[in-house]
């Protein structure tokens with residue numbers, strides 16, 4: 494688990510070029526909405542998508558975290574997207590196809606130059622072979638800059654590597670694990686990639702279970718039907734919540750005052766478990 498105090502179970506990509514999807518997004522129970530200006534907008538749609546989104550973000554919002562995926566900063570579109578997103582006071586900017594730590598430094602400097610508020614975070618997509626190889630260096634930028642999350646991009650990974658993933662994506666797992674480990678070492682969030690077959694609920698649920706078991710904090714999504722199963726799979730189970738409450742209560746017992754390790758129901762429980770339990774309960778109550 495990361496240090497983030499908010500829940501990041503479900504992050505729905507909302508194509509900014511699609512007015513109906515933008516309208517729909519305000520009623521959806523996703524923890525995060527990622528408004529997309531990159532791959533879901535064709536080159537001829539990009540300016541209109543940005544303008545749609547500017548207007549959409551000026552209206553009242555839901556309580557979801559609002560993130561904008563901009564185009565690469567090496568393109569004129571990217572700079573326009575960044576200025577729009579910064580002006581719209583979103584929670585984070587998602588930069589696609591990040592390969593080198595310098596790209597995050599460049600984005601961070603651009604935000605400093607426009608006096609962006611310190612709470613405006615950076616999210617980075619890891620979706621190329623170089624990005625995966627450099628995941629540790631990218632995540633380490635959290636120390637110097639406002640990097641809050643790594644996000645996997647399986648479609649670009651598959652396209653760049655000519656991989657043929659089978660059901661269960663065993664071929665991808667070693668690369669995904671590298672990205673998860675990099676994020677954990679830097680104590681930032683890590684979100685699993687999208688599942689394209691949005692009518693296949695069983696397949697989606699299986700991939701959520703696998704992602705949660707690997708340590709992902711949540712999953713990026715492409716369709717509203719994927720929100721509820723992702724919230725279930727990445728949220729705490731009833732057992733985990735009950736255990737967390739038990740641990741907090743046990744350490745609050747005066748008989749255990751000042752102790753670093755206690756016995757609870759035949760198990761050893763240490764202060765690290767208390768910290769994890771407290772974080773879980775804090776996230777649940779937000």
Ligand SMILES: CC(C)(COP(=O)(O)OP(=O)(O)OC[C@H]1O[C@@H](n2cnc3c(N)ncnc32)[C@H](O)[C@@H]1OP(=O)(O)O)[C@@H](O)C(=O)NCCC(=O)NCCSC(=O)C[C@H](O)C(=O)O
Nearest residue numbers: 506507508513514517518529532533646647648649715716
């Ligand atoms: C995949 C879709 C094109 C399917 O859309 P559609 O045919 O409209 O589906 P439905 O008829 O079932 O939709 C029902 C209603 O829900 C709204 N809807 C659908 N998708 C979304 C969404 N993502 N956000 C908000 N609302 C949504 C429809 O408008 C319908 O509403 P209404 O008309 O009022 O009844 C579509 O789901 C879609 O475009 N999905 C997102 C695509 C996208 O953003 N792609 C880019 C991000 S993924 C990516 O790039 C991953 C990464 O980079 C990688 O490399 O892997």
Ligand SMILES: [Mg+2]
Nearest residue numbers: 620646648649
């Ligand atoms: Mg991609």
